[in-house]
Amino acid sequence: MTNIVLASSSPRRKELLSQVFIPYTVHAADVDETILEGTMPSDAVEQLALRKAEEIFALYPDAAVIGADTVVVHNGHILGKPADAVEARAMITALSGTIHSVYTGVAIKTRNEQIIFHEKTDVEFWDLSEEEIASYIETGEPFDKAGGYGIQSAGALFVKAIQGDYFTVVGLPISSLYRHLKRLGIVTGTFSS
Numbered sequence: 001m002t003n004i005v006l007a008s009s010s011p012r013r014k015e016l017l018s019q020v021f022i023p024y025t026v027h028a029a030d031v032d033e034t035i036l037e038g039t040m041p042s043d044a045v046e047q048l049a050l051r052k053a054e055e056i057f058a059l060y061p062d063a064a065v066i067g068a069d070t071v072v073v074h075n076g077h078i079l080g081k082p083a084d085a086v087e088a089r090a091m092i093t094a095l096s097g098t099i100h101s102v103y104t105g106v107a108i109k110t111r112n113e114q115i116i117f118h119e120k121t122d123v124e125f126w127d128l129s130e131e132e133i134a135s136y137i138e139t140g141e142p143f144d145k146a147g148g149y150g151i152q153s154a155g156a157l158f159v160k161a162i163q164g165d166y167f168t169v170v171g172l173p174i175s176s177l178y179r180h181l182k183r184l185g186i187v188t189g190t191f192s193s
Ligand SMILES: Cc1cn([C@H]2C[C@H](O)[C@@H](COP(=O)(O)OP(=O)(O)OP(=O)(O)O)O2)c(=O)[nH]c1=O
Pocket: 007, 008, 009, 010, 011, 012, 013, 028, 029, 052, 068, 069, 070, 071, 072, 081, 102, 144, 145, 146, 147, 149, 150, 151, 152, 155, 169, 170, 171
């Protein structure tokens, strides 16, 4: 059986693989996440996911290495993680009362195969008050999350509607990933907790 190595430091990605009983180990990648100006969001998340998978695959050439990357896209702008509270406020204020898209790219790299795909989910936010935004930023939640919010935590209160896979927003489209892993023979399709 091929071992799975998750090339990620994201606690959400680890939780999602654990939640569905896919056995894995973790070796976080440390790549340059700069994206060329003008790159399409779908290409950007795929390129970064592959960059992460490739870096760690070099260390585990017999494994199946999974890399992933998530960005928020609003009015044509790609939003990564906010650098500070000022940027977090600007991001969440922009998202308030509007619809944005969350793109997650995933790369699976094995000795024989390389699969890269992305999923997109649209998220609509309620109108948010300045007070709500300020107190959300105080929780510290925005800083390790694309777009400055976490749908899986208090950011859930901002969400009016979503269209697409919820787990794409959290950072790993787990059911699509599972289907690719099954097709490659890396997971079997039976569950063992
Ligand atoms: C929009 C949104 C993003 N996120 C997270 C998912 C990702 O962890 C993060 C986007 O940053 P990424 O650069 O995709 O991932 P990361 O730096 O956390 O981890 P690594 O590169 O080591 O794999 O934002 C949420 O947890 N909830 C959300 O609702």
